Amino acid sequence: MKTRITELLGIRYPIIQGGMQWVGRAELAAAVSNAGGLGILTALTQQTPEALREEIARTRTMTDRPFGVNLTILPAVKPPPYAEYVQAILDGGIRIVETAGNSPRDFIDQFKAQGVKIVHKCTTVRHALSAERNGVDAVSIDGFECAGHPGEDDVPGLVLLPIAARALRIPIIASGGIADGRGMAAALALGAEGVNMGTRFCVTQEAPIHYNIKQALVAASERDTKLMFRTMKNTARVFRNAISEEVVATENRPGGCQFEDIRPLVAGVRGRAALEAGEVNGGVISAGQCIGLIDDVPTCAELIERLVRECREHLDRARGYFDSP
Template sequence: MKTRITELLGIRYPIIQGGMQWVGRAELASAVSNAGGLGIVTALTQPTPDDLRREIERTRTMTDKPFGVNLTILPAVKPPPYAEYVQAIIDSGIKIVETAGNSPKDFIAALKEHGVKIVHKCTSVRHALSAERNGVDAVSVDGFECAGHPGEDDVPGLVLLPVAARKLRIPIIASGGIADGRGMAAALALGAEGINMGTRFCVTKEAPIHDNIKQALVEATERDTKLMFRTLHNTARVFRNAISEEVVATENRPGGCEFEDVRPLVAGARGRAALESGEVHGGVVSAGQCIGLIDDIPTCAELLERMVRECREHLDRARGWMD
């Protein structure tokens, strides 16, 4: 397959593994890259910039193919040392960075100076246009179906993608709600030149997640996600479990709630422990609505080959209707 995304990133297939907290580690990133896609190491999963340097080197022992690093920039009372993480990325010779959250404009010049290609993830066209003006090389457009933070506009990919394709000059990557070749074909037809998947890659052999969590996602339907933090205007789509049910119930109680009321439930360390121990109801587990499309746990290589085959089949089928 050849699109502006495959050419920009130097990959065989225009399929990118999303940067996922606690999940974007060397094992998964290298497997996706070896399968022909673009694996992503998540910077803030690593406690320090030096730990990120070591994780990048560990990834290089597992693949000689291109891979990137995700840096999610979020507001915080005590933010991580983002500039030091950027320097670690540059020092390690990484040439592809996925940014998310707040605008990466403060770091674009430094990254560009060292030949780094920047893909910025957005949940709205206005933010994508801003990223384009700031000089990013591509944008990943995240529809409302996605796991994690879908923004507050509630626009699904079926509308968001073609609007973005009409207004942007740089290539776009479809993100949110994609888990098979049919979805990939649809994304390409809507104007995307690649796809980004998070939830689907969580349910692969190489994902560093306990099998109990993977199996729970396999057994789930498209109705088994919850939208947390709606009342706090920081919406997050997660797997429906006891924790997310309790968070939403707390938000909906008379008088509402403050973040401090749910902080113990949603603590990152608790979510990480759940992913590692397999305690499905032990913490927050991010998941998109595409869990309704997932019914097996393949290797990354099996998944990518199947998706590309299915994508071609569905595009050919649709073209056949025009004869």
């Protein structure tokens, strides 16, 4: 395939693995890149910048294809040392960075000076336009269907993608709700030049997640996600389990709640432990509505080849609806 995204990132197929906390590690990133997509390491999954350097080096032992690093920049009372993580990315020779959360404005010049291509993840067109003005090379547009943080506007991809394609000059990547070739074909028809998948790549052989979690996602339907933190204007879409049910019930109790009331339930270390131990109700597990489309646990190579084949088939089928000239 050839789009501006494949040309920009030097990849065979315009398929990008989401930068998922606790999941974006060497094994998964290398498998996606080896299969022709773009694997992504998640910087903050590594507890220190030095650990990120080591993970980058470990990934290089598994693939000679391009891969990137996700750096999510979030407001915090005691934020991570973002500047040190940026330096670790540059020291590791990474040439593709996916940024998310707050604007990457403070680091754009530093990345550009080293020839790094920047993809910024957005949930609104206004933020995508701002990122374009700041000099990023592409944007990933998250629709309301996505796992993680879909923003507060609640606009699904079917509307958000064509609006973004109409407004932006730089290429866009569709994110949220995509798990098969039909969805990829739709995204391309709506104006995207690539797709980003998180939940679907969680349910692959190489994803560093316990088998029980993968099977729970296979068994789930599109109705088995939950929106948490709505009352705090920091919406997160996660898998519907005992933890997310309790969080939402606490948010909706008379008088509402403060974050401290739910902090023990949503602690990151608890979610990581659940993913690794296979405790489906042990912590928060991010998942998008596309879990309703997932019914197997393929290798990354099998999944990507299937996606491309199905995408071609569905685009060809759609062309057949027109009379021949």
